Structure formats: structure tokens, C-alpha cells
Amino acid sequence: MATSVPDPTRQLNKATVSSAYALFMLMLAEERGIADADILANTGVTRAKLEEPDARITPLQQAAIVFNLLGKTNDPSIAIEIGLRSSLTKSGMIGFGLMSCATLGEAIQLGIRYLPTRVPFFSIRLTELEHTVQIDILEAFPLGRLRQFAVENFMVETAILFNSLLTPSHDRTMKANAELCFEWPEPPYFARYRDRLPRCHFDAPANQIRCEAALLDEPIKTANAQTAQMIVQQCEAELARLGYAESIVERVRNLLIRGSDGYPSLDALARELHLSERTLKRKLSDYGTTYSALLDEIRLRDALRLLEGTQLTVEEIAVRVGYTDRANFSRAFRRWTGASPSSRR
Structure with missing residues (x-):
């Protein structure tokens, strides 16, 4: 295979x-x-x-x-500086779309859906927990030496843009009710930005934005249903023009996010997509791929990110990407790339 x-x-x-x-x-x-x-x-x-x-x-x-x-x-702090100076109008059609949504939750969903029309560097996964919303920031492809710059810039910009949609007088803002989590140690330049950002955590297990689930229901004062519908149509056309019309393969890739219990199984993905396992297998086969092949793809992406962007040992990375020991991980990595994991450090 x-x-x-x-x-x-x-x-x-x-x-x-x-x-x-x-x-x-x-x-x-x-x-x-x-x-x-x-x-x-x-x-x-x-x-x-x-x-x-x-x-x-x-x-x-x-x-x-x-x-x-x-x-x-x-x-290197210029990544945060650029993010802090972001504005909805600078974000083009998506910015106006965010302003037209009825609630922050709708705006976040719109932003995730049409992000590829602005920048293709990230894949976003939103998970609603009981009292918290968790937004995972994942690399669409390994960013190498630009990883910290790109992630810091993107996460700060995202927090600033969504915060600007809310009414500050309500004290229901992203700054007051959100957290930014970064995988690396706190950089020396961060202290001078601390008061301008939501609470930040470093050496975190994943790059994430977290906020109170209740914040999703906060209304946006510039909401306009007709404008939102028009912008959605334009953004859908732009997605198609850029070749990002989402296939079943892309949907599976976007769902293959490692959680506390590992990567989702085929059965879990089928349930998430409201399909039977058999139908999901057939649809993937129509695109010339399988669940196992896509899982290997995502494992390699995650392994490269951890090898190139963290100080984790190869043994720790093996566990992170679903292998019980270094030997099995190394064999798989060599099969994927023709080289050993240590060669990518």
C-alpha cells in the first residue's frame, strides 16, 4: 500500500x-x-x-x-508588533464578513472557513468543551525557522481582530476572557507586550487560543445578515478559484488532530462526518487515498513540526505522534522520508 x-x-x-x-x-x-x-x-x-x-x-x-x-x-518581537496593529479593514473581504456576523461564534466559524483566502499557512480546529472553546493552530505544512514568528503573529492578530468585534464596555472581550498558549519558552521581548494581550502561557503542549464558551454568544454590533450572505458567496467563489474547495480528503485531514486519546479513529471520523465507515472508505478511495495514508501524512507533518521546532527528544516525539517506542517511529519516519528523525534536527 x-x-x-x-x-x-x-x-x-x-x-x-x-x-x-x-x-x-x-x-x-x-x-x-x-x-x-x-x-x-x-x-x-x-x-x-x-x-x-x-x-x-x-x-x-x-x-x-x-x-x-x-x-x-x-x-523577532516584530511578529507581535504586526499582530497588535492588525485591523478588520486590513483583512479584506474576511474582515467585513466578520463584522457582518451576528455573534462572535459565527465570526470565528467564518474566519476558520475562509482563512485560506488570506493565508494558507495554518489549519484551524475548533473544539467546544463544557465551559471553554479551544482553537488549535496547526501548520498546514512545516514552517521551519519561521514557525515561531508565524504562529505568534497569527495568534496575536486573531485575538486582536476578534476582540475588536466586541463591545469593550461589556467587559466580555477576548483580552479579558481568553488565553493564548504557545509551545515554546517565554521570549525575552514578551514582557513589554504583556499588558496589551490576553493572558499568555508558554511551554504549552500545543499552540492554542482558549476562551470562555459563553463568549461565542456575544453579539456583534455591526451585524448585517444581508452583507454576511453576500460576503460568504464571494468568499466561497474565492476558495474555489484558489483551489481550496474542500473535498472529503481535506475534511478528514482537518479532523485528524491528536487529542488526549491519540488521533481520531476511522469510526470517530465517520461519526463526525455523519457517514458510515464503509461510505467514508469509499469516498476516500474515490480520491485515491485511505484513512491510513492520511493518518501517516498527518503524523509526518506533526513529527516534522516537533523535530524542527521543539527540544523534545525523539522518544517523546514518537509518543506524541502515536508510536509506542522510538524504533517503530524511526522505521515509519524513514519509510516516509528516506532519512532518520535525528537528521531533521
Whole structure:
């Protein structure tokens, strides 16, 4: 049986990232006296191209811009700075869609659904617990050295955008009722941002945003059902244009999130998708894949993330991705990649 593994090349070279983010970085660099040419060096991108209507660049080009920005500023805290300066209007059509939703819960669901129309770097999983909502931030493909920058920026921006939808006078805000959880140790620059963010936890088991479940019912004062419907139609068309129309394969990938009991079984996925196991197997087969192949794909993605972005031992990572010992994990990893896990450190 062939094993399916991630093929990030197609995603990385496809123009799916809104140019708004690169333009904002150019503005931030200009404020610090850094020329456009320094930030756009060796990216294959020009400012004129970025300023074209609905312009998009590839994830690789966006990554090169971020590397240049970090190199010229020598300031890793710029990820948080960019996130704090986010606004709904900068978020394009999604921003207006969020403003048009009736409640924060609806806005979060809309944001998750149409995130790929802005940035393709993350896959989001929302879990509603008894009193808490848990939003897992997962890499759509390994981000390597940009992982901490990308996750910090995205999580701070998300908290700021959703917070801006709520009425501060009600004291029912993301800042007061949410938590940000990061997998790495607290960075030295975090202290100066502490008072501007929700409560943050470091060395956490996963990158997550958590908030009180009751917050999902908070109304949005700019709600407009007709506008929301129009924007949903436009965003659906944009998803299809960018090739993100969600297939059963993508739905299964998005549900294959490791929890306290491991990765979901085929039976659990079928129940979540309101299908029988037999029907789910057939639908996956129609796309030339299987549950086992997709599980291996997700295990490899998670293993690469942990190998490249954490200090966990190979034994600890083996357990995290569902193997009982290092030997079995190493054999599987070599089958997927042709190399040992330690070679990716």
C-alpha cells in the first residue's frame, strides 16, 4: 500500500497569500528607515506588483519577505508588533464578513472557513468543551525557522481582530476572557507586550487560543445578515478559484488532530462526518487515498513540526505522534522520508 505524505511544493509555489501582509511589512520597515529594496531583495516581487488589485504572492515569497524583515530589523518581537496593529479593514473581504456576523461564534466559524483566502499557512480546529472553546493552530505544512514568528503573529492578530468585534464596555472581550498558549519558552521581548494581550502561557503542549464558551454568544454590533450572505458567496467563489474547495480528503485531514486519546479513529471520523465507515472508505478511495495514508501524512507533518521546532527528544516525539517506542517511529519516519528523525534536527 502506498503511503501518502505531504507534498508542500505545490502549495509553496502557488500564489495564495494576499499581498496586504507584505505591504504592511513594507510600511513597518519604512517606519524604521528600511528601504523597500532591502525587504523585497531576492523575492521576485516588486512593490508595484504588490499594489495591484487583488494581488497575491506565493508562500515562499512571503517567507522570503519575512526573513528579510527579520534580518534588517534584528527584532523577532516584530511578529507581535504586526499582530497588535492588525485591523478588520486590513483583512479584506474576511474582515467585513466578520463584522457582518451576528455573534462572535459565527465570526470565528467564518474566519476558520475562509482563512485560506488570506493565508494558507495554518489549519484551524475548533473544539467546544463544557465551559471553554479551544482553537488549535496547526501548520498546514512545516514552517521551519519561521514557525515561531508565524504562529505568534497569527495568534496575536486573531485575538486582536476578534476582540475588536466586541463591545469593550461589556467587559466580555477576548483580552479579558481568553488565553493564548504557545509551545515554546517565554521570549525575552514578551514582557513589554504583556499588558496589551490576553493572558499568555508558554511551554504549552500545543499552540492554542482558549476562551470562555459563553463568549461565542456575544453579539456583534455591526451585524448585517444581508452583507454576511453576500460576503460568504464571494468568499466561497474565492476558495474555489484558489483551489481550496474542500473535498472529503481535506475534511478528514482537518479532523485528524491528536487529542488526549491519540488521533481520531476511522469510526470517530465517520461519526463526525455523519457517514458510515464503509461510505467514508469509499469516498476516500474515490480520491485515491485511505484513512491510513492520511493518518501517516498527518503524523509526518506533526513529527516534522516537533523535530524542527521543539527540544523534545525523539522518544517523546514518537509518543506524541502515536508510536509506542522510538524504533517503530524511526522505521515509519524513514519509510516516509528516506532519512532518520535525528537528521531533521
